[in-house]
Amino acid sequence: xxxxxxxxxxxxxxxxxxxxxxxxxxxxxxxxxxxxxxxxxxxxxxxxxxxxxxxxxxxxxxxxxxxxxxxxxxxxxxxxxxxxxxxxxxxxxxxxxxxxxxxxxxxxxxxxxxxxxxxxxxxxxxxxxxxxxxxxxxxxxxxxxxxxxxxxxxxxxxxxxxxxxxxxxxxxxxxxxxxxxxxxxxxxxxxxxxxxxxxxxxxxxxxxxxxxxxxxxxxxxxxxxxxxxxxxxxxxxxxxxxxxxxxxxxxxxxxxxxxxxxxxxxxxxxxxxxxxxxxxxxxxxxxxxxxxxxxxxxxxxxxxxxxxxxxxxxxxxxxxxxxxxxxxxxxxxxxxxxxxxxxxxxxxxxxxxxxxxxxxxxxxxxxxxxxxxxxxxxxxxxxxxxxxxxxxxxxxxxxxxxxxxxxxxxxxxxxxxxx
Numbered sequence: 418x419x420x421x422x423x424x425x426x427x428x429x430x431x432x433x434x435x436x437x438x439x440x441x442x443x444x445x446x447x448x449x450x451x452x453x454x455x456x457x458x459x460x461x462x463x464x465x466x467x468x469x470x471x472x473x474x475x476x477x478x479x480x481x482x483x484x485x486x487x488x489x490x491x492x493x494x495x496x497x498x499x500x501x502x503x504x505x506x507x508x509x510x511x512x513x514x515x516x517x518x519x520x521x522x523x524x525x526x527x528x529x530x531x532x533x534x535x536x537x538x539x540x541x542x543x544x545x546x547x548x549x550x551x552x553x554x555x556x557x558x559x560x561x562x563x564x565x566x567x568x569x570x571x572x573x574x575x576x577x578x579x580x581x582x583x584x585x586x587x588x589x590x591x592x593x594x595x596x597x598x599x600x601x602x603x604x605x606x607x608x609x610x611x612x613x614x615x616x617x618x619x620x621x622x623x624x625x626x627x628x629x630x631x632x633x634x635x636x637x638x639x640x641x642x643x644x645x646x647x648x649x650x651x652x653x654x655x656x657x658x659x660x661x662x663x664x665x666x667x668x669x670x671x672x673x674x675x676x677x678x679x680x681x682x683x684x685x686x687x688x689x690x691x692x693x694x695x696x697x698x699x700x701x702x703x704x705x706x707x708x709x710x711x712x713x714x715x716x717x718x719x720x721x722x723x724x725x726x727x728x729x730x731x732x733x734x735x736x737x738x739x740x741x742x743x744x745x746x747x748x749x750x751x752x753x754x755x756x757x758x759x760x761x762x763x764x765x766x767x768x769x770x771x772x773x774x775x776x777x778x779x780x781x782x783x784x785x786x787x788x789x790x791x792x793x794x795x796x797x798x799x800x801x802x803x804x805x806x807x808x809x810x811x812x813x814x815x816x817x818x819x820x821x822x823x824x825x826x827x828x829x830x831x832x833x834x835x836x
Contacts, residue, residue, distance in 0.1 A: 439463030442610030461638025507712030628713025
């Protein structure tokens with residue numbers, strides 16, 4: 418029998434069932450401020466902490482949580498006034514490949530610099546008063562900090578991927594407290610939470626003018642970074658700065674120590690995305706998510722993982738424009754020479770993200786989790802129902818992923834550098 422979240426009327430049940438990803442939406446929208454986002458050392462992600470003395474069981478946190486349900490059809494309809502023809506792709510108008518026209522912006526970013534270039538352009542032309550984005554915490558360089566960027570310098574300080582948990586929607590509270598127009602930059606789970614919150618809070622709907630989505634495979638837990646540093650015998654307490662993607666494309670992780678010495682680990686290293694980050698340290702919630710393409714964003718951005726772009730060592734992105742206002746904004750940026758874009762077929766975008774294989778893998782993981790745990794069966798209605806696995810190899814691959822991540826969550830790799 419599936420777990421009933423409604424009995425508690427809070428996100429406590431979401432956390433218990435491993436379906437919380439720590440997006441921060443609940444804490445930002447709680448009218449009693451009864452929720453605080455904290456780092457959970459056991460799971461390696463952010464989770465909400467509930468103050469029972471403040472909570473009045475209003476149920477708002479449960480209604481806006483993307484962990485219980487994310488009906489992408491209904492949310493697409495609310496955001497874009499139409500449901501998508503393909504439930505795994507979402508609505509779309511145009512697809513491009515390209516990069517920021519400013520060479521410095523392009524080089525300082527992960528793959529082409531389109532996100533900071535467009536965010537800066539939005540500030541300069543008055544489309545947005547602030548950008549909700551994420552940078553490294555100055556006091557804690559291995560932890561992210563979501564904030565409202567209001568200048569080009571602040572936007573550029575947030576440039577680059579963060580392969581760790583991010584509680585981006587915690588900053589939605591600042592948007593609600595300060596009138597203006599804002600752009601949110603986030604992962605699929607952040608944007609699912611935002612769209613659900615906008616359905617309840619019209620002020621939030623009016624103030625977020627555009628949403629930039631980052632295509633996501635999964636979010637590695639904080640233990641992933643700790644594992645990597647300890648494997649290469651890099652003292653965690655002496656790290657002054659860490660860039661997950663640096664030095665060209667695809668680049669690698671660059672670690673600057675407090676004595677100014679540096680370490681560099683290529684992106685393709687087997688201890689980085691070559692294997693460990695790709696297979697280990699998955700939050701439970703990521704295993705059942707099939708919104709890789711960030712369906713609810715106005716514009717989505719992704720690396721161009723295609724053979725025809727492999728010779729580019731500076732970086733470029735593929736983007737999909739989903740909404741009319743997103744299309745008008747991108748067209749204006751092209752006209753003003755802010756970005757250099759070329760049309761690309763949707764099929765190439767899907768090929769770059771291995772979407773056919775991704776859908777099959779998610780289906781296999783959800784198939785196994787449904788029968789291995791009654792609690793996880795509550796995740797079945799999260800999105801569109803997926804077909805059963807078509808191959809025993811898909812089942813074995815899913816079983817392998819689930820098993821090794823259970824080992825990670827149980828901290829059984831402590832002898833190999835997990836704190």
